Amino acid sequence: MMPKIYITRKIPVPIIKHLEKSCDVSVWEHEDTPVPRDVLEEKMGEIDGLFCLLTETIDEEILSKATKLKVISNMAVGYNNIDIEAASKKGIMVTNTPGVLTETTADLTFALLMTTARRITEASAFLRAGQWQTWSPMQLTGQDIYQSTIGIIGLGRIGEALARRAKGFNMNILYHSRNRKLQAEEELGLHFASLEDLLRKSDFVCIMTPYTTDTHNMIRKEHFQLMKDSAILINTARGGIVNENDLYQALSLGQIWAAGLDVFEQEPVSLDHPLLTLPNVVTLPHIGSASIVTRMKMAEVASDNLLRVLNGEIPRHVVNV
Missing domain, CATH: 3.40.50.720 (NAD(P)-binding Rossmann-like Domain)
Incomplete structure (x- = not known):
């Protein structure tokens, strides 16, 4: 059975298609609005991997809903949106995307x-x-x-x-x-x-x-x-x-x-x-990394981080190790 992952915002189609080759992928389809907290809470009990953005607050309460989550792949350099300590206690690896932006x-x-x-x-x-x-x-x-x-x-x-x-x-x-x-x-x-x-x-x-x-x-x-x-x-x-x-x-x-x-x-x-x-x-509306090439690279790195963890490998960019 393929691992289940949830992507909290529409990302470039080639990245989604790449993930779909080895994962059961669900995506929050509303590009201009963040995923509602209740929807994210519901998904957390089903998924093995989470692909998220800075717009999602992944706190201890949200993480308490995760029963089999192995990795949170944050498509950003920063990760202050994630409770790293709570994730670590549950054995959930957190990754980010430094360098490319x-x-x-x-x-x-x-x-x-x-x-x-x-x-x-x-x-x-x-x-x-x-x-x-x-x-x-x-x-x-x-x-x-x-x-x-x-x-x-x-x-x-x-x-x-x-x-x-x-x-x-x-x-x-x-x-x-x-x-x-x-x-x-x-x-x-x-x-x-x-x-x-x-x-x-x-x-x-x-x-x-x-x-x-x-x-x-x-x-x-x-x-x-x-x-x-x-x-x-x-x-x-x-x-x-x-x-x-x-x-x-x-x-x-x-x-x-x-x-x-x-x-x-x-x-x-x-x-x-x-x-x-x-x-x-x-x-400006937080567009520091907003070039087409860079955002594509960020999505590629985030997807690579996620897949490596699900495959039992060590990702290139780990936050909580």
């Missing part, structure tokens, strides 16, 4: 930095609203990127990839991380800094650290008070790392100049969220 997410991060600094979306809206009547010396002026200082908080794979892009703009690159990266310092000309020094000196502060209990609300009121009033905050990591109420106040009071956000603490973000009312905030 590094360059794509770094591309998006630098694009968001440039868009925010040069007020691109604001300028486009200005033109489309018919407000462009003449040229003016200070009209829609933004911040320079070339030879400015970028501060990267969290120097993992994506942080290093962002640093390579910043080097191409001849930026002074500061970073703060739990551990110093001496090889990266030598190769890319990076400078290690305390969090406080990085915030004081940076023109652009880029959040690239994983979201954990230690990094929850890591950037808050006292940190914005350290930053330049011309500084720009960029967050493409996780929304919960930044205290959004404090960010709103800092932007409203002019303590910092602007913010570019691809992530929010609650996603999808509510349309009445205060940050969405500010003209100096560029907002």
